Amino acid sequence: MQQLLDGLRQALDLVLHGDAALVATTLRTLRIGLESTAIAALLGLPAGCALGLARFRGRGLLLGVFNAGIRTPPIALGVLLWLLLWPDSRWGGGPLSGLGWIYTLDAVVLAQTLLVLPIVVALTAAAVQRVPEGLVDQARAFGAPAWRRGTLALREARVGVLAALIAALGTAIASVGAILVVGSQLGSATLATAALNRWNGGGQDAASVAYGTVLLGMFLVLAAALTTMQHRRSGWIPGRAS
Numbered sequence: 001m002q003q004l005l006d007g008l009r010q011a012l013d014l015v016l017h018g019d020a021a022l023v024a025t026t027l028r029t030l031r032i033g034l035e036s037t038a039i040a041a042l043l044g045l046p047a048g049c050a051l052g053l054a055r056f057r058g059r060g061l062l063l064g065v066f067n068a069g070i071r072t073p074p075i076a077l078g079v080l081l082w083l084l085l086w087p088d089s090r091w092g093g094g095p096l097s098g099l100g101w102i103y104t105l106d107a108v109v110l111a112q113t114l115l116v117l118p119i120v121v122a123l124t125a126a127a128v129q130r131v132p133e134g135l136v137d138q139a140r141a142f143g144a145p146a147w148r149r150g151t152l153a154l155r156e157a158r159v160g161v162l163a164a165l166i167a168a169l170g171t172a173i174a175s176v177g178a179i180l181v182v183g184s185q186l187g188s189a190t191l192a193t194a195a196l197n198r199w200n201g202g203g204q205d206a207a208s209v210a211y212g213t214v215l216l217g218m219f220l221v222l223a224a225a226l227t228t229m230q231h232r233r234s235g236w237i238p239g240r241a242s
Contacts, residue, residue, distance in 0.1 A: 024059050032105065033222075036112035040053040040120045040168055045161065048124025049150045052157075053136060063125060071117025074111075074177030075083035081111050081182050103183060111178035123167065127160025128153045166226045173219055
């Protein structure tokens, strides 16, 4: 108990005095989490909306794939990306080796994006499926193009869609398995979770508690902001209010 209290006291001192390493890693964590979630949202919201509204052969299979993707082990994803990005081996370089991203922050962002993309797609599709069919049919009857109907469905399903983004952001910030593979040469210069994992093995209690505290606080602030948007009555997607 005394060790925990000492760690909290030292961690508070690091936070209050703006420890340079703590600030740099926190900002990097925020950047990586927001970038990967934003990219996943740009790709996943349209895909999830299409899967939720459209009816075509193989739709159930695609939904199953994305639902299964939610439980993809981060370490397995990291190993797969490492094989794709590795520049040289006895069998030649990986298909993505030309990017030169191995052991860079670009690889970390790619890993986190692929990790959270199934969350955005699957949860968005589930939310859109709960939109009354009559509402979308009415928009179709009035001649609304597909993108307008999709915008309408996303707006009506905004509570579930923002829940998907909150879950994706939390995963992007907290999951460290893939990062430890494709960003291992960066050491602690990635997410706060990676730094926390490294320092936990070295007995640096103050740094470990500080990073854990900042990580938790940062996610709570971001989740609170998204939750506020989630419960606003006004539409948050461009278009005529329903």
